[in-house]
Amino acid sequence: MAEVVFGSKIMQLLIAFILVSTFMILGSTRLYSCVRAFGIQSFLLACVAGIVAYSTGKYDIYIVALLTLIIKSAVIPYIFIYIIREIKVKKEIELYVNISPSLIIGGTLVVISYYLIRSISIISELSSLALSASMSLVSIGLFIMISRKKALMQMLGILIMENGLFLGAISLTNGMPLLVELGIFFDVLIGVLIMGILIFRINKTFESIDTDLLKNLIG
Amino acid sequence: MVAFYLIGAISSVILNKKDSICSYFSFFSAAAGALIGAIFSISVIFGETFYLTPSQDSYLKFGFFVDKLSAFFILVISISVFAVSIFSTGYVKEYFGKKNIGHLGFLYNIFILSMIFVICANNAIMFLILWELMSIISFFLVVYEHEKPETRKAGFIYIVMTHIGTGFILLSFMIFAGASGSFSFETFNAAGMTMTPLLKDLAFIFAFIGFGAKAGIVPLHIWLPYAHPAAPSNVSALMSGVMIKTAIFMMIRVFFDFLGASGSWWGYVVLAVGTISAILGILYAVVEPDMKRMLAFSSIENIGIILIGLGASMIFFASGKPIISAIAAIAALYHLLNHSVFKGLLFIGAGSILYSTHTKNIEELGGIIKKMPLSAILILIGVLSISAMPPFSGFVSEWLTFQSLLLSFNLNNNFAIIMLSISAAFLALTGALAAYCFLKFFGMVFLALPRSEHARHAKEVNIPMLAGMGIFALLSILLGILPVYVLPVLDRITASFIGTGAFSQSISAGTFGMISIPSSQGISILTPVLLAILLILMLIPAIILLINRKTWQPNYETWGCGQPISTARNEYSANAFSKPVQMWFKSLYRPARETEVTYSSPYLKESFKFESRIEQVFEQYLYNPVVDFVMVKSRKAKLIQTGSIHAYLGYIFGILIILFMFVIAGGS
Numbered sequence: 084m085a086e087v088v089f090g091s092k093i094m095q096l097l098i099a100f101i102l103v104s105t106f107m108i109l110g111s112t113r114l115y116s117c118v119r120a121f122g123i124q125s126f127l128l129a130c131v132a133g134i135v136a137y138s139t140g141k142y143d144i145y146i147v148a149l150l151t152l153i154i155k156s157a158v159i160p161y162i163f164i165y166i167i168r169e170i171k172v173k174k175e176i177e178l179y180v181n182i183s184p185s186l187i188i189g190g191t192l193v194v195i196s197y198y199l200i201r202s203i204s205i206i207s208e209l210s211s212l213a214l215s216a217s218m219s220l221v222s223i224g225l226f227i228m229i230s231r232k233k234a235l236m237q238m239l240g241i242l243i244m245e246n247g248l249f250l251g252a253i254s255l256t257n258g259m260p261l262l263v264e265l266g267i268f269f270d271v272l273i274g275v276l277i278m279g280i281l282i283f284r285i286n287k288t289f290e291s292i293d294t295d296l297l298k299n300l301i302g
Numbered sequence: 303m304v305a306f307y308l309i310g311a312i313s314s315v316i317l318n319k320k321d322s323i324c325s326y327f328s329f330f331s332a333a334a335g336a337l338i339g340a341i342f343s344i345s346v347i348f349g350e351t352f353y354l355t356p357s358q359d360s361y362l363k364f365g366f367f368v369d370k371l372s373a374f375f376i377l378v379i380s381i382s383v384f385a386v387s388i389f390s391t392g393y394v395k396e397y398f399g400k401k402n403i404g405h406l407g408f409l410y411n412i413f414i415l416s417m418i419f420v421i422c423a424n425n426a427i428m429f430l431i432l433w434e435l436m437s438i439i440s441f442f443l444v445v446y447e448h449e450k451p452e453t454r455k456a457g458f459i460y461i462v463m464t465h466i467g468t469g470f471i472l473l474s475f476m477i478f479a480g481a482s483g484s485f486s487f488e489t490f491n492a493a494g495m496t497m498t499p500l501l502k503d504l505a506f507i508f509a510f511i512g513f514g515a516k517a518g519i520v521p522l523h524i525w526l527p528y529a530h531p532a533a534p535s536n537v538s539a540l541m542s543g544v545m546i547k548t549a550i551f552m553m554i555r556v557f558f559d560f561l562g563a564s565g566s567w568w569g570y571v572v573l574a575v576g577t578i579s580a581i582l583g584i585l586y587a588v589v590e591p592d593m594k595r596m597l598a599f600s601s602i603e604n605i606g607i608i609l610i611g612l613g614a615s616m617i618f619f620a621s622g623k624p625i626i627s628a629i630a631a632i633a634a635l636y637h638l639l640n641h642s643v644f645k646g647l648l649f650i651g652a653g654s655i656l657y658s659t660h661t662k663n664i665e666e667l668g669g670i671i672k673k674m675p676l677s678a679i680l681i682l683i684g685v686l687s688i689s690a691m692p693p694f695s696g697f698v699s700e701w702l703t704f705q706s707l708l709l710s711f712n713l714n715n716n717f718a719i720i721m722l723s724i725s726a727a728f729l730a731l732t733g734a735l736a737a738y739c740f741l742k743f744f745g746m747v748f749l750a751l752p753r754s755e756h757a758r759h760a761k762e763v764n765i766p767m768l769a770g771m772g773i774f775a776l777l778s779i780l781l782g783i784l785p786v787y788v789l790p791v792l793d794r795i796t797a798s799f800i801g802t803g804a805f806s807q808s809i810s811a812g813t814f815g816m817i818s819i820p821s822s823q824g825i826s827i828l829t830p831v832l833l834a835i836l837l838i839l840m841l842i843p844a845i846i847l848l849i850n851r852k853t854w855q856p857n858y859e860t861w862g863c864g865q866p867i868s869t870a871r872n873e874y875s876a877n878a879f880s881k882p883v884q885m886w887f888k889s890l891y892r893p894a895r896e897t898e899v900t901y902s903s904p905y906l907k908e909s910f911k912f913e914s915r916i917e918q919v920f921e922q923y924l925y926n927p928v929v930d931f932v933m934v935k936s937r938k939a940k941l942i943q944t945g946s947i948h949a950y951l952g953y954i955f956g957i958l959i960i961l962f963m964f965v966i967a968g969g970s
Contacts, residue, residue: 225955
């Protein structure tokens, strides 16, 4: 059952790795390594889904796990790398908040998320670990969107948030209905494609994908 | 009727490409719709109330009902629409190839339809939706010539003012809905009886401000002088002639039907506002050089006169004199009908002048009576009507208004008598100024020598345009000569909301179309037919003289006083004509003058430029401070609108963290 699944050592380890991969994104200054870290995070997420599927015996969650593996850890990173190559963007990430303060803020967010989940009493002790991890992912994703200048990083941030939501959903419900999951995957994929196109357009208009330049649009 | 308007709307969109076919289709079907609408409304006035309720669902209850009052307004709309539509088939030729006729035809038809539905709505929510529809479509019509910047400004002012009005209407209806527990107008009727006086007063104030903004009462009138000149002339004829009347309709409905006209001071408010609107409207009209703006100001004046009648009616009603109240209400409705006719005539007349001369400025016109004789005669009828000259229509209704005001000695309330007498005095001044204003209009536009190239190249307008004006002109004459047939009809309508008819008990009709109103000191009699006959008799010698006149030979010698005026520069200008009024009312106009002289040498003046402006007091002292305040606050609010994605995301993030903290603090 759910408590057993999320209480198990292997699960705790995976969730810890997911958090670590998030900090890898937060702590790196290279676009490629960010994308790679995102791929690893998605792969770990697929593993979580796989374990949930194995322990509950629901076949549709296997499909979800497979889809996560394909879309999030293969297709989307590939799209990212394609964009980076096509628009010949500089490989460094430009930051508003430097790496070390970023890491400290990230850590603080994890602590806040942990306390937040702890303070909601209806959640059982065991799945609260996964939930607090998911909360941290959401807040760190948002923080990445705020603190990085490149449009690509905003895209990555929203995908990290999405991963966090996925983790939260699967830990609370042991897998949502397949139809809902399929819908979400479709959304994410289309979202990534649209954002990719948008980045191309921004690049064409401003000769850069620095979203700071969008300030010029206000009247 | 509805079908015809819809056909007109849809066909004009479909036939977008062919300008002329498109205009014939849309405007003729509008005219056909108007004809059926007129027949329908007359049948309701003499028959039973008409109900149509397509949906009786308890959540979505809506429907239409047409009682005598709404039928009268449908009749007014239909008359104007019929004439204006015929006029439009000729008038829109000016836009062929330049603008999209399909859009105009579509909006025009939908606009009329929305006005008719507004009149018929039986539910507050549906009413508000239709009211908004009417406002927004008329906004699109105002900005039809949107390539001009002043038109866009006019549209903006219009839409802001009309939405402020709708906001107040909404407040008023919410008070009713709160009292009645439903949005149906029938329950509003019942709720009006049970509401506390305070709530009634609030509902009255909100409704008066809300509908007043649409009607154009001072000081909510500022949109009228912008919006009406900016719209195409056929549309401004409808907006001024009809649309602002829908607000009067709703005032009557709210004040008499819903609220039962019970508040004793309401009538004074309406009367005072009406008087102020009348006098200020005409004062601004007198000095206005743009003829369409002048007509818009004159609409404010006429709405004021209608409100004087309405206010007097409310005062008499609240004082328990229903018969006199009915007379005043008849006067108001009659003036409303007349105004829609002669203002329609004058607006499309102004449109004709614009069509053939391409200028709206009175100062640039002149002498076009020789070029456009038929238009001139038709417009003259409108001018005489609006100046309240017997035997034309304006005279009868203003006479009735005066009579009802002078009947105030029947009240035993000194305050009311004083108020009504003051109002009558101001009405008299208004009438005189209106005559002065339109004398200037007609004289400067049609007589003397052309003042510019525009006027020199004027041509007579085409037949549909003359026909449209002709219908209005004929109606003005008929309404002026034969009020004896119109008044009983109006009496039926006012009886439906006041309760007693005046006709059998007070007003009586005699031979030769004589109308008499008995008062304690005697009888006031008006016989328009005799007046008309007398006038024609008086004209005969003049005509004989005109026909027999010998060639007139001026001899000028010596000091050259018999010398014919050779250039337009020697003529009296429109500004000069209105100068006396400008000087008498200096404190109101606050004229600003600037002179600019350039010298080629210390002794020779090279050019002399003189500029005089009058100040729009209300814009200056009432609206500008409000606008400035809003702008300052908006600029402060702009500080957080940095335009940076990161900042916006940061706001979300910050709020999220605060909420987290809140949950943590609350949970543990």
